[in-house]
Amino acid sequence: MSETILEVDLANPLLPGESTVLTLNFNGQVPLLIRRSGRNSKEGVALSMAQWYPKMAEYDYDGWNAEPYLGREFHGVWGDFDVTLKLDKKYVVAASGYIQNPKKVGHGYSDKKGRSKKGKLTWHFVAPNVHDFTWSADPDYIHDIYAGPNNVVLHFFYKNNPKIIDGWKRLQPKTAELMSFYNQAVGEYPYNQYTVAQGGDGGMEYAMMTLITGERTFGSLVGVTAHELAHSWFQHILATNEMKHEWMDEGFTSYISTMAVDKILEKQKTFPIESSYRGYLYLAQSGLEQPQQTNANRYEHNIAYEITAYNKGAVFLGQLGYIIGADKLTTTLKEYYNDFKFKHPTPNDFRRVAERVSGLHLKWYLTDWTQTTNTIDYGIKSVKSNAEGNTSITLERIGLMPMPLEILVNLKDGKKKIYYIPISLMRGEKENPYNIKWSVLKDWPWAFPEYDFIIDENQKEIESIVIDPTMYMADINRNNNEFPASK
Numbered sequence: 001m002s003e004t005i006l007e008v009d010l011a012n013p014l015l016p017g018e019s020t021v022l023t024l025n026f027n028g029q030v031p032l033l034i035r036r037s038g039r040n041s042k043e044g045v046a047l048s049m050a051q052w053y054p055k056m057a058e059y060d061y062d063g064w065n066a067e068p069y070l071g072r073e074f075h076g077v078w079g080d081f082d083v084t085l086k087l088d089k090k091y092v093v094a095a096s097g098y099i100q101n102p103k104k105v106g107h108g109y110s111d112k113k114g115r116s117k118k119g120k121l122t123w124h125f126v127a128p129n130v131h132d133f134t135w136s137a138d139p140d141y142i143h144d145i146y147a148g149p150n151n152v153v154l155h156f157f158y159k160n161n162p163k164i165i166d167g168w169k170r171l172q173p174k175t176a177e178l179m180s181f182y183n184q185a186v187g188e189y190p191y192n193q194y195t196v197a198q199g200g201d202g203g204m205e206y207a208m209m210t211l212i213t214g215e216r217t218f219g220s221l222v223g224v225t226a227h228e229l230a231h232s233w234f235q236h237i238l239a240t241n242e243m244k245h246e247w248m249d250e251g252f253t254s255y256i257s258t259m260a261v262d263k264i265l266e267k268q269k270t271f272p273i274e275s276s277y278r279g280y281l282y283l284a285q286s287g288l289e290q291p292q293q294t295n296a297n298r299y300e301h302n303i304a305y306e307i308t309a310y311n312k313g314a315v316f317l318g319q320l321g322y323i324i325g326a327d328k329l330t331t332t333l334k335e336y337y338n339d340f341k342f343k344h345p346t347p348n349d350f351r352r353v354a355e356r357v358s359g360l361h362l363k364w365y366l367t368d369w370t371q372t373t374n375t376i377d378y379g380i381k382s383v384k385s386n387a388e389g390n391t392s393i394t395l396e397r398i399g400l401m402p403m404p405l406e407i408l409v410n411l412k413d414g415k416k417k418i419y420y421i422p423i424s425l426m427r428g429e430k431e432n433p434y435n436i437k438w439s440v441l442k443d444w445p446w447a448f449p450e451y452d453f454i455i456d457e458n459q460k461e462i463e464s465i466v467i468d469p470t471m472y473m474a475d476i477n478r479n480n481n482e483f484p485a486s487k
Contacts, residue, residue, distance in 0.1 A: 086122050161215070164216075174265075375400065465482065
């Protein structure tokens with residue numbers, strides 16, 4: 001044993017393509033709820049059984065990933081789970097996988113009326129091609145079934161509490177809409193069922209199900225379900241090693257779930273992931289930031305982990321759309337899903353897909369954004385009329401991280417122009433995303449801190465000049481991004 005890791009020496013070496021069977025008997029005391037696992041939650045759910053069994057360590061290009069589970073992120077082995085639970089008859093059970101004996105436990109499968117509460121009842125579930133198995137149980141669970149997209153059956157388990165029943169009923173069609181959104185935005189959900197169960201503390205994703213606290217406002221109920229459901233794609237199908245690259249599941253999930261909620265709840269925000277940018281900018285200027293590739297268990301401050309994983313991870317995608325184009329980002333997510341579902345993709349895998357889709361080199365972006373704490377800060381240094389009656393503009397790069405720039409020039413006659421400045425590290429430029437005149441200027445070499453260019457208009461004709469009018473570039477100081485300077 002090494003702390004909580006059991007090392008097993010095989011009697012004979014296991015060659016490629018061969019198999020063996022390991023049998024392990026273990027006993028465990030179910031504790032009072034600790035984070036996401038245990039008994040008797042604050043909302044009265046009897047059993048929230050996550051991280052409840054010994055798990056195989058994943059062996060990959062790094063070797064054995066045998067780090068202890070510390071209540072945060074985890075990494076698992078793909079497999080087919082066949083699980084039998086024997087519980088008192090009073091319990092109704094929600095679980096990963098497909099129920100194998102629905103007639104024995106009740107119609108649909110746990111709402112049989114008037115059954116005896118004495119003795120034991122056996123629940124049999126099979127979950128194919130997953131890397132985790134979770135279940136919950138409570139005597140007072142209401143169990144609803146709702147038809148999801150593509151014949152997926154949605155299961156909902158929640159306490160028989162009059163204060164929450166209406167919200168949980170209203171959640172069911174919204175969950176179907178959310179799944180349809182993810183099917184279209186990323187790729188089709190590959191299983192035949194998904195379960196949302198009240199339990200745990202907060203919200204946590206598991207294979208084919210989630211545990212969430214249920215005493216919430218309707219907006220919060222939809223929001224947490226949107227996030228945990230999106231994890232079915234970014235973690236339970238695209239199974240990144242969360243201890244090493246937690247931002248790839250939490251950040252990508254935050255991005256796509258925020259977009260989904262904006263649409264499903266008809267918020268129609270012009271900048272849906274603004275809060276993610278706001279969180280990242282706070283961290284970048286706090287002095288607490290660590291590189292995004294920091295192991296999830298090695299952050300000195302929890303706030304640095306939370307913002308880096310969720311906010312900075314979401315900004316990674318939003319900003320990538322700024323670099324390669326929103327349409328190319330959409331295609332990248334779909335191709336990434338198709339290429340790496342049921343695998344353990346790495347950041348470099350995602351980068352190569354984005355490069356193939358966009359035709360641009362992106363190693364610089366992955367390096368600076370995830371492996372350093374370099375920040376983006378560009379400014380307009382000077383705007384002057386020259387002898388020819390044109391306007392000379394000087395820009396400065398203050399932060400260490402390079403970025404391509406979009407410069408919006410608003411003229412006093414109402415016309416608009418965009419000047420696009422690629423960086424040589426990209427080996428190309430993105431296509432014009434605007435219905436505005438688009439002028440591609442020469443590359444800005446990273447080593448040069450300043451950049452000069454000339455526009456045809458006289459300075460007197462200029463209303464304003466703005467670096468990055470989209471706000472999707474995470475510039476840490478936008479006060480120097482406008483001319484005349486914003487007050």
